[in-house]
Amino acid sequence: MNKIYSLVWNAAQSRWVIASELSSKQKKGGMRKTMLKGLAALLLTSAASSAFAGTCIQQDALGTGSVKGTGASEVTTCDAFSIAIGAGSGATSSSYSVAIGDAAHATGENAVALGRQTTASADETTATGVASSATQDGASSYGYFSQATGIKSTALGYNSNASQTNALALGNGANSSFANSIALGAGSVTTIGAESSYSAYRLSGSQASIGELGIGNSNGDRKITGLAAGTKNNDAVNVAQLKAVGDQVDQNTSDLVVMDGRVSNVEQVVNNLNAGGGVKYFHSNSTGSDSVATGQNAVAVGANAQAAGNNAIAMGNDASAQADGSVAVGAGASDNGRGAESYTGKYSDVANNTSGTVSVGNAATGETRSISNVADGMQDTDAVNVRQLDGAVAESKKYTDTSIANLSSSIGSVGGQMTETIQNVTNLQNGTDGMFQVNNTAQAAKPKPTGANSMAAGAGTSAAGKNATALGNGAMANHSNSVALGNGSMTDRDNSVSVGSAGNERQVTNVAAGTRETDAVNMGQLNNSMANSTSNANSYTDNRFNELSGDLDKQKKVLSAGIAGAMAMASLPQPYEPGANMMALGGASFHGESALSLGASHLSDNGRWVTKAQINTNTQRNVGWGVGVGFQF
Structure with missing residues (x-):
């Protein structure tokens, strides 16, 4: 016996098996058909491990799903549903593993090793390519001598190496040696990995990262091309964005050159204003921080008011207008980043072109007033990134400090300009020049912001409520968190906005x-809402009336059928001779409904007692019955 085996069909087990050449088998279909069936069975055995159960291999026996080598080394498979093909290959220790190739070894559960000298030694691992290996759970290696030795790591490429948890090495010789890091490109390496606390350029806070992306090595770096402009804090920035910042710095530098001696004069006047000098007919009663207007042509009025958008207006304690063209009026009011917008309304398909947003509340904090956030809603438009502004402002400030120091030697030549500047500031204080002017030919009383953190602007205005704002001649905001807008406007309750007075x-x-629950509704929306409500009410009333009519008609038929049944039972005769019995049948009709009755009656032998029982059915499929006993005397 030379230990040569063949594939035969086992009818009792309904499958192909490997047996000795001396085993008997059916002689059907000829040698060609037998060879084709054997080849198909071998392919099924190697490609579908779930179809056969593997068994441990002894020296003289082969398990289902294994192919024995013909050289010095033989295939070894030692668990259910495993496959091993190739001299010296092995699928051992666990279930559902596959090893194909010379000296391929798949020793983990659900492991796959494809290629000469490949190793998949942990659960759910895959090793593909000559001498590749995947040695930790969930690891995958693809390519000649690729190594995936970290948990759930991936190495893809010739001689690539991913040695830490969730590491990815992609490219010829790429090496990812830190957890959650990526080495991208031929020869790329990772060098630092995740960092829990580090300092970034021009950022004061501590930074943290979960991993590293390496695209080069100590011998050289790579460019990243085709990069779109970043919009969020953690987006990459392209060269075009950096050039824009540089151009702005150059413009600021040019503006600073012409400032000369006017800076010192303006500084003195500004100090007087900061000390509480105020501007005629425009005062604020607050100990809070100063207002800031950083947008072009922006106006900020009130303690800690912020107007960062171009042409934006922030009026009131802690008011914030961050978007271009927006207006925030009242203590704590905010435009929430919404400014001038052109868009198609969400769900309405209506074109909208707004010149800005007027807000008298703050949707982010839930602080609302009667009128707020009236523009149609959509995604927020991005404003200038604060982090980018900080960098540009820091560069401008650095140059400003240097320029001011260099201007000290030329102060004596600007005496005439000093007089002009002082006069301009005096005009600003009197309200006769600048971007905020008043006409008080009637010499009306000054505004009185007597409420805590209140603001009053206009002749004879009064803001007596806490955090109140009064704007306009004779306007009165005497309630907490109230706003009075316009000549003679008066508030009548807390947390309200008034644009007039009673009468x-x-x-x-x-x-x-x-678009939001706290937004004002315009007349068009109100008319549409009323039309829809009226239509819905009419439709509901019609439906209910039709249902009631149907119910009444049905009830009428039931009553008519019942009356017909009563008439049918009343029509039944009864015996008149003593001791007699009678079966009777009766029928009746009433208002289109019919009934049929059946009855039995008996007259006692003495002719005194009468007993009867009767049943009826009608066209409404209802059944009725009745019994009676009578005594005649």
Whole structure:
């Protein structure tokens, strides 16, 4: 016996098996058909491990799903549903493993080793390519001598190496040696990995990262091309964005050159204003931080008011107008980043072109007033990134400090300019020049912001409520968190906005359609809502009336059928001779409904007692019955 085996069909087990050449088998279909069936069975055995159960291999026996080598080394498979093909290959120790190739070894559960001298030694691992190995759970290696030795790591490429948890090495000779890091490109390496606390350029806070992306090595770096402009804090920035910042710094530098001696004069006047000198007919009663207007042509009025958008207006304690063209009026009011917008309304498909947002509340904090956030809603438009502004401002400030120091030697030549500047500031204080002017020919009383953190602007205005704002001649905001806008406007409750007074009301026009619960509703929305409500009410009433009519008609038929049944039972005769019995059948009809009755009656032998029982059915499929006993005397 030369230990040569062949594939035969086992009818009792309904599968192909490997047996000795001396085993008997069916002689059907000829040698060609037998060879084709054997080849198909071998392919099925190697490609579908779930179809056969592997067994441990002894020296003279082969398990189902294994192919024995013909050289010095033989295949070894030692668990259920495993496959091993190739001299010296092995699928041992666990279930569902596959090893194909000379000296390939798949020793983990669900492991796959494909290629000469490949090793997949942990659960759910894959090793593909000559001498590749995947040695930790979930690891995958692809390519000649690729190594994936970290948990769930991946090495893809010739001689690539991923040695830490979740590491990825992609490219010829790429080496990812830190957890959650990526080595991308031929020869690329990772050098630092994740960092829990480090300092970044021009950022004061501590930074943290979960991993590293390496695209080069100590011999050279790579460029990243085709990069879109970043919009969020953690986006990459391209060269075009950096050039824009540089151009702005150059413009600031040019503006600073012409400032000369006017800086010192303006500084003295500004100090007087900061000390509480104020501007005629424009005062604020607050100990909070100064207002800041950083946008072009922006206006900020009130303690800690912030106007960062171009042409933005922030009026009131802690008011914030961050977007271009926006207006925030009242203590704590914010435009929430919404400014001028052109868009198609969400869900309405209506074109909207707004010139800005007027807000008298703050949707982010839940602080609302009667009118707020009236523009149609959509995704926020990005403003200038604060981090980018900080860098540009820092560069400008650095140059400004140097320029001011160099200007000290030329102060004596600007005496005439000093007089002009002082006069300009005096005009600003009197309200006769600048971007905020008043006409007080009637010599009306000055505004009185007597409430805590209140603001009053205009002749004879009064802001007596806490955090109140009064704007306009004779305007009165005497309630907490209230706003009075316009000549003679008066508030009558806390947390309200008034644009008139009792008997002197004003319309609020050009109101965009509201989209949020606290937005104002314009007349178009109100008319549409009323039309829809009326239509829905009419439809509901019609439906209910039709249902009631149907119920009444049905009830009428049931009653008519019942009356017909009563008439049918009343029509039944009864015996008249003593001791007699009678079976009777009766019928009746009433208002289109019919009934049929059946009855039995008996007259006693003495003719005194009468007993009867009867049943009826009608066209409404209802059944009725009745019994009776009578005594005649």
